[in-house]
Amino acid sequence: MGFDVVIIGGGLGGLLCGNILSREGFNVCILEKNNKLGGSLQTFGRKACVFNTGLNYTESLDDGQVLNQYFRYFGLYPKLPLKKLDENGFDVISFDDGRYKLAMGHDNFRDELVQHFPHEKEALDNYLDTIRNICMSISLYTFSNRHDNVFVNKSIGISAAGFIRSVISDTRLQNVVAGNNLLYAGHENKTPLLIHALISHSFIESAWRIPDGSHQLVNMLADNILQNGGTIYKNARAERFVSVNDIIQSVTLSNGERIDGKYFISNTHPEQLLHMTESRKIQKVFSYRIRNLEDTIGMFTLYLVFKKKTFPYMNYNFYHYNQDNVWIAGNYDQSRWPQHYVLMTTATSKSDQYAESASVITYMDYNELEQWKDTLTGKRGEDYVRFKNEKARILLKAMEKQFPGITSCVEAFYSSTPLTWRDYTGTRSGSAYGVLKDCNRPLESIIFPRTKIPNLFLTGQNTNVHGILGVTISSVITCGEIIDINYLINKIRRA
Numbered sequence: 001m002g003f004d005v006v007i008i009g010g011g012l013g014g015l016l017c018g019n020i021l022s023r024e025g026f027n028v029c030i031l032e033k034n035n036k037l038g039g040s041l042q043t044f045g046r047k048a049c050v051f052n053t054g055l056n057y058t059e060s061l062d063d064g065q066v067l068n069q070y071f072r073y074f075g076l077y078p079k080l081p082l083k084k085l086d087e088n089g090f091d092v093i094s095f096d097d098g099r100y101k102l103a104m105g106h107d108n109f110r111d112e113l114v115q116h117f118p119h120e121k122e123a124l125d126n127y128l129d130t131i132r133n134i135c136m137s138i139s140l141y142t143f144s145n146r147h148d149n150v151f152v153n154k155s156i157g158i159s160a161a162g163f164i165r166s167v168i169s170d171t172r173l174q175n176v177v178a179g180n181n182l183l184y185a186g187h188e189n190k191t192p193l194l195i196h197a198l199i200s201h202s203f204i205e206s207a208w209r210i211p212d213g214s215h216q217l218v219n220m221l222a223d224n225i226l227q228n229g230g231t232i233y234k235n236a237r238a239e240r241f242v243s244v245n246d247i248i249q250s251v252t253l254s255n256g257e258r259i260d261g262k263y264f265i266s267n268t269h270p271e272q273l274l275h276m277t278e279s280r281k282i283q284k285v286f287s288y289r290i291r292n293l294e295d296t297i298g299m300f301t302l303y304l305v306f307k308k309k310t311f312p313y314m315n316y317n318f319y320h321y322n323q324d325n326v327w328i329a330g331n332y333d334q335s336r337w338p339q340h341y342v343l344m345t346t347a348t349s350k351s352d353q354y355a356e357s358a359s360v361i362t363y364m365d366y367n368e369l370e371q372w373k374d375t376l377t378g379k380r381g382e383d384y385v386r387f388k389n390e391k392a393r394i395l396l397k398a399m400e401k402q403f404p405g406i407t408s409c410v411e412a413f414y415s416s417t418p419l420t421w422r423d424y425t426g427t428r429s430g431s432a433y434g435v436l437k438d439c440n441r442p443l444e445s446i447i448f449p450r451t452k453i454p455n456l457f458l459t460g461q462n463t464n465v466h467g468i469l470g471v472t473i474s475s476v477i478t479c480g481e482i483i484d485i486n487y488l489i490n491k492i493r494r495a
């Protein structure tokens, strides 16, 4: 007997689609190649500390806000533990000669920054109105029954950096409002205003951590699927589709097992499809485009375990730049690494006063890892360990300038590179957020959930927008290809 829907990948996108469809009575099966679900939402433990990998903070979870409504629908709210970041400064944007707080709420955000930039009050209002209006024009943001793809929005063809420069004249303030652009690997010449608006507006609405780890979100989503009668296979790497007349009948796993299904959803990077199917429909139309798509840059993450009661818990994220331009992804300079970093202390239910651990993230170009590209996690050799340790040392040294003595608080440290991400999530070149959206070539960088194969769909960060909110919206759009989207939006609105 086959499944109604076979979902390849148990990352956030796959788990959310599994939730929606199993709730609607579809017999769903999730195939996850790893022994843990969650993809980028996996956590890992070291020295009794839990580290998040790809969910450090999330957005718009106050009553009446967009992700709150989605979380209610998915049965996550109010069960999931949440900790609101500092309302008067959830992100601090730091330069060698000044620090600025990004506050929650549009008025609060403007008033906080007007203290530093009194001449830019009107510009800030214009900026905030524009990003809010863009979000309000997206039907899956407002839950209106006028469904359109997130990308059918003219702000996809406008440059975020260009827009900011057009409304704000002070260069420092231009950098401050885009200062957390690591959240979308902001590229000065390519990042669309749509991406900036969706992410910045939603975080300004409200910003939150999940105390004790993002695996709780993963576990809740997986439990829902099982309760709805779904099936989850871990250690199940999907390798090949078996098709008849371009309709997929089943997918073969690396252990040779065949999983039959009526519909198939891929939560993986779209390039994987090229290796999984011989369908001429996919190969002919998709191949050239997918192979030529650019991906977002990858990240180096340093995971710090602090000695007990030595380093304060910071209820905000600290973004530091050692230069005056915050758009680093497209201007990456290996010789000046790290040009920036973000420090995020981990929220736990144990203490609000001291941090037991923290993550520090900065970009890393995949080319720097060329010599280890044919190796696998844990088997890359001593020289790779030395490379990572040297990077950790350089990063900690850079942080000493803003946090004198931080190195002496560190009991142990661990690190990951884009190679780690490539191996864990299957993302090409260890890209952090998958396919790069380019305002100069919007249509070419948009991946729609519907493919040329009638029973194959795509979901996850590569299809629309990345991040928790972006992938949530993507999952609804994907499921809207199988069930009526307006029916679904109504259900979410009423949750």
Ligand SMILES: Cc1cc2nc3c(=O)[nH]c(=O)nc-3n(C[C@H](O)[C@H](O)[C@H](O)COP(=O)(O)OP(=O)(O)OC[C@H]3O[C@@H](n4cnc5c(N)ncnc54)[C@H](O)[C@@H]3O)c2cc1C
Pocket (backbone or CB within 6 Å): 008, 009, 010, 011, 012, 013, 014, 031, 032, 033, 034, 037, 038, 039, 040, 041, 053, 054, 055, 056, 057, 058, 236, 237, 238, 239, 267, 268, 269, 272, 299, 301, 361, 421, 424, 425, 426, 427, 431, 432, 433, 459, 460, 461, 462, 466, 467, 468, 469, 471
């Ligand atoms: C360093 C970093 C920090 C981040 N921080 C934040 C943050 O603070 N807030 C935020 O909102 N977002 C953050 N993100 C982004 C967010 O984590 C991702 O956009 C989101 O989790 C992606 O989900 P996904 O389901 O699309 O993809 P993935 O998480 O990549 O899931 C894909 C899944 O498919 C599986 N898979 C791949 N190939 C196969 C196969 N052949 N067979 C079976 N399974 C397969 C993988 O193992 C994986 O589980 C961060 C990302 C990174 C890299």
